[in-house]
Amino acid sequence: MPVLVWHAVSSAGPARCHQAACLIDDTLYVHGGLPSSLSSARPSNSLHSYKFALDEWTDLTSSRSPFLSHHTAVPYKKTHVLLIGGWNGKRRTSNVHTYDTVEKSWHETKRLEDFPPGAGLSSHTSTRLAADDAILVTGREGGLRTQRRSGGAFVVSERRRKFFYDDHSTSSTASRSGHTATPVGRDRVVLYGGRADNPIEYWTRVFVAAEYDVVDVSRFFEFFGKLRKDPGCRKYHVAVPGSSPEGIFVHGGETFDGRVKGATSDLIYIDFSDSGITWYTVNVNEAVRRAGHVGFVRKGAFYIFGGYDGSGKSCSDLLQLDCKRDKINGTPQSNT
Template identity: 45%
Template sequence: MWESVNCEGPSLCFHAGSVVRDCFYIHGGVTSRLSSEASFQLWKFDFSSLNWSSITSSGAPNCSHHVAVTQHDRYLILIGGWNGKSRTSDVHVFDCVDETWHHTRTIGFPEGAGLSSHTATSLRDGNFIVTGREGGLRTQRRAGSTFKLSGDASRRGCSFQYLDTSMGIASRSGHTACPMTQGRLALLGGRSDHLLEYLVKVPVTIDVHPKIVEKLSCLCTGLRPCPKPPGGRRNHVSVSVGEMVVMHGGETFDGKAKAAVFDVWVMDVRGGGLKWLKVGQGVGDVARAGHVVCVARDNIFIHGGFDESGRTRNEVMKLS
């Protein structure tokens, strides 16, 4: 099921990653799931050579439990996270062409609060929607937070501004956000109940990836839908391809606390319905949590995370 592509990368969990110009950039994280020492290191995995390289440009921030998004297929944007001392809402920009960090200013986020184990999703206007629980003074809010984050990384010295949209979502941490058709954003996990929740009328950017859809469609024809959805989980990864979502790993709330699982699920909403399909278990299963995921060259890749024994991993794996 999972095929090893490279086993010489950095051993990290709770790091952030995004694809820019056919390379997978990953930043920060921790070397042990219980560590609070956030890394500042930036790495690049080249899908052409299948090799890693370390980028040592000055100005890299210390961050873990943050998220990374791409803008203009040039800029790696890091949002929020734990800096080793506190949760922050800071935004950091790395120019992947010049290989330099840009100074930015962040405004509009509630004072005395920060973000960690949240999500960020690209919108059609070039901005982002950020979902998830805040840390700091506002941790006890009953509803999860939703912010629109606006800013253009191509403008030197730019500002990024948060706007609290208060959509009243359930409180989630360690969840995933998947753009779907019909302007929906599917929020998965991050709590023990209510696995799936939709934000509607959200102008999300959708990557369809027809070759992956074709493979998933063939796979799903041989699977029987499960009578109930998977249980709650956190620190998993998810990838959407329009009307289908692939979800992998994470930690469950069924007594296996802090133990990564190897489950692979497909959420299928084609035709207006909702089906949960569990991919067969066996040879090639990979248990991971706190890992990162990306889609490149019509394949789904994961990196890092910790396994069922709690050991931090360094492999790049491809879902075959």
């Protein structure tokens, strides 16, 4: 009988939560975050890489690496890690930092004059677009130090070797923090969570980068159970795109209704293939409680890394969602 598990790929990575990460040339780059636990006062400036082919972690931290948490990382021009915004231990920032994975060097763009004064970014999202390496940034355009929120959206692009923020928000843009923005198809981005109500927001005619990867949902559909209603909004979860049917996987996070204290282990699939929305719970053999972690798709497989567990402790494990079969007549069966 098949079972669905979170398979441990590696546990030797840095223990972090609210870090930023992205995949370039089959190497995972993990930057910053809060070490040890949620009570950590100062973000880390660490940079680590994990090469899947070698099963090897490398510490790339240098004195020029910025101290950040609650920021985002996206691959840029196939050779750079682009960091946007985040909390530096004293205030929110809109600064942009780039790490050259070939030269192994950092470059910083100072605070950009075209970003709203007195504001910064944290617990926001960054989604690569199809045009000219532009990035859609949504949510949490908050005060530099306060908890004030607003529903900002920007497009970050590079012109004349300088990065610019172009306002992309509308009057209907909802305020969100700790949410996700996930491509569904090639011209739609779905914002999920980050507030107690209005869990889902659609951005249509948003053309995303052509090379983003998706999970083949048909491999896991036998583990789906239909839900009668949405399971309630959450924050600090992860989400990745799926196809057949088209939608998004959502894992972990914290609930707003107090149903679960701290990080949850929920794995949900939201199906957008029909005219409405269909919610599914995904039955995993051994649940994993995580929030403030990162999620990504590699070669059609769903991975999560780091985050904090049910006790608020930062984790160092890299996990893959995997379908296995039990032993039959004493002989292990191959993965499906």
